[in-house]
Structure formats: structure tokens, C-alpha cells
Amino acid sequence: MEKVDSVESDEFKPEQILTEEKSLLERFTGKAKKIARVMTIVSALSVAPGMVQEVYAQENKSGAKVEQVQSNPENLTEASTWASEIVEKAKADMSEIKTAKDADALLGDYLVQFLNKWRFLNKNISKDVNKNLDKRGYTKEDTKLILQRSQEMEGILDEIDGKFGADKVSYSRLGRPFLKDIMKDIEWESSYAYKKQQENFKRLDEQLNKK
Amino acid sequence: MDNNLKKIKELIEQAEISENDQKGLILLFANAHDEDLQSVFDLFSADPSWISKINNNYKAKKDSLNTANSEAWKRILEEEEKQLEGING
Numbered sequence: 619m620e621k622v623d624s625v626e627s628d629e630f631k632p633e634q635i636l637t638e639e640k641s642l643l644e645r646f647t648g649k650a651k652k653i654a655r656v657m658t659i660v661s662a663l664s665v666a667p668g669m670v671q672e673v674y675a676q677e678n679k680s681g682a683k684v685e686q687v688q689s690n691p692e693n694l695t696e697a698s699t700w701a702s703e704i705v706e707k708a709k710a711d712m713s714e715i716k717t718a719k720d721a722d723a724l725l726g727d728y729l730v731q732f733l734n735k736w737r738f739l740n741k742n743i744s745k746d747v748n749k750n751l752d753k754r755g756y757t758k759e760d761t762k763l764i765l766q767r768s769q770e771m772e773g774i775l776d777e778i779d780g781k782f783g784a785d786k787v788s789y790s791r792l793g794r795p796f797l798k799d800i801m802k803d804i805e806w807e808s809s810y811a812y813k814k815q816q817e818n819f820k821r822l823d824e825q826l827n828k829k
Numbered sequence: 830m831d832n833n834l835k836k837i838k839e840l841i842e843q844a845e846i847s848e849n850d851q852k853g854l855i856l857l858f859a860n861a862h863d864e865d866l867q868s869v870f871d872l873f874s875a876d877p878s879w880i881s882k883i884n885n886n887y888k889a890k891k892d893s894l895n896t897a898n899s900e901a902w903k904r905i906l907e908e909e910e911k912q913l914e915g916i917n918g
Contacts (some may be wrong), residue, residue, distance in 0.1 A: 657909050
């Protein structure tokens with residue numbers, strides 16, 4: 619029977635991997651030795667329990683617990699109305715789509731508008747797109763709405779890909795990763811893990827500023 | 830006390846990595862004893878380009894640990910060796 623390499627390993631034990639790394643990097647000298655030491659510190663801290671676990675959640679955005687996506691219209695601001703306008707127009711135009719070329723034209727207009735709106739609203743705030751949504755003047759309801767509309771836009775892409783094939787509609791293929799990035803950013807900043815991370819960071823800041 | 834952490838935090842906040850990555854890295858080092866962070870401060874202050882490299886190293890390790898992926902961990906160690914050999918060489 620063929621041996622199957624298992625990714626999940628019972629032998630993947632923190633103490634063991636730390637020892638292995640340490641012995642592997644021990645042979646280095648000079649500057650390399652200093653860097654090796656930092657690498658092993660990073661490993662040791664990474665496997666440590668406690669606060670690091672909070673940090674783990676940061677990268678695991680897809681697993682982050684997201685609050686209810688449905689937004690309450692009463693708490694929306696003008697900052698997010700673009701998301702609804704664009705998606706509603708795209709939905710309305712879907713009935714006219716007969717070919718892959720039509721679909722490409724639709725996404726070339728509405729999906730690109732959607733992505734550009736998001737990017738444009740971010741570019742004066744920071745070069746880092748994934749950065750504090752509240753600084754853009756969005757309420758919590760706004761971000762829920764944009765997430766909801768992003769999901770609906772993704773639904774349009776799914777429908778188009780299902781009809782014509784993803785490889786036939788270039789804007790679907792090219793735009794989908796950017797759309798997913800928007801959703802990941804919002805999901806992350808709406809999550810409990812993000813809230814806890816912010817609290818930890820605030821506490822850390824206060825501790826450091828006391829000194 | 831916590832002198833190294835404070836200095837490391839300032840260096841990380843100036844680094845060309847995302848704000849979330851900055852925070853993640855600072856919180857990681859906040860778990861260490863301050864005296865253990867001397868080598869981290871020495872490296873980051875002498876050559877800030879290592880902040881980004883160590884950040885990538887940390888993220889890769891997190892992914893590997895989160896999924897208990899020993900193969901990925903081996904690849905990280907190989908990459909570390911390669912980086913360090915480049916410096917020693």
C-alpha cells in the first residue's frame with residue numbers, strides 16, 4: 619500500500635520543534651547567529667500559550683467569528699450608500715446578460731466601480747487598505763452593509779461563472795480576489811478576535827506609556 | 830523595565846508592514862521577558878529590513894502551528910537556514 623504523507627502529524631510537538639530549530643541554527647556565527655537567536659525567540663513565543671493565542675486569530679480571518687451581517691438601515695451613513703447603489707444596479711442588469719461578453723461588460727462596470735470605491739475611500743487614509751474601518755467614518759452598520767453587499771456581489775460572480783465559466787469572464791477571474799479581500803478585511807475588523815486584539819494593544823500601550 | 834519592548838515597538842511601528850502585522854508582532858514580543866528582547870532590538874535597530882523578514886517568518890510559523898503542519902514547519906526551517914547561510918557566506 620502506498621504511503622501517504624500526512625500533513626497533520628501527532629509528532630508535531632512544540633518542545634520538539636523548538637529544540638530542532640535551535641540545534642539546526644546553532645552552527646551559525648556572527649550576525650547570522652544573532653538573527654538565528656531572534657528566529658528561535660519568535661518560535662518560542664509563537665508556541666507559547668496566552669496572549670499569543672489572541673494574535674493567532676489575527677491571521678485566521680476566515681475563521682473569525684463575524685457578527686450578524688444584516689445591517690440596520692437606520693444607522694447607515696452616506697459613507698456606505700455606494701455599495702447598495704452599485705449592487706442593486708448590477709442585479710437589475712443581470713436580466714440582460716446573454717453571453718460571457720455581456721457578463722464581462724457588466725462586471726467591468728459594476729464590479730470595478732465597487733472595488734474602486736472601496737480603494738478610493740481608503741487611499742487618503744492610509745497606504746494600508748486593511749486599516750481601521752472606523753477611521754473612514756463608517757459606522758458599524760455601514761461596514762455590515764458593505765460586507766453584505768460584497769457577499770451579494772460575490773453571488774453575482776458565482777451566477778455568472780456558473781453560466782459561462784470563470785475562465786470566460788476575465789473581470790470575474792481578476793476581480794474576485796479583490797472582492798474577497800474586502801470581505802476578509804471587514805470580517806476581521808468586525809470580529810471578536812479583532813476586538814480582543816485591540817483591547818490587548820490598548821492595554822499594552824497604556825503599560826508602555828506609564829514608563 | 831520593558832525598555833526593550835518599548836524601543837522595539839517604536840521600530841516596528843515605523844516598519845513597512847501592515848498595521849495589523851505591526852500589532853501582531855508587538856503583541857508577540859510583549860510575551861517575552863524584556864531582557865530576552867535585547868537581541869531583537871539589536872537586530873531591528875541595526876537593520877530594520879529584518880522587521881519585515883521576521884514578520885514573514887512569524888506569520889509562516891503561526892500558519893504552520895495553527896494547522897499542525899510539520900511539512901510547512903520543515904520548509905520554514907530550511908528557509909531560515911538559507912537566509913542565514915546567505916549572511917554567513
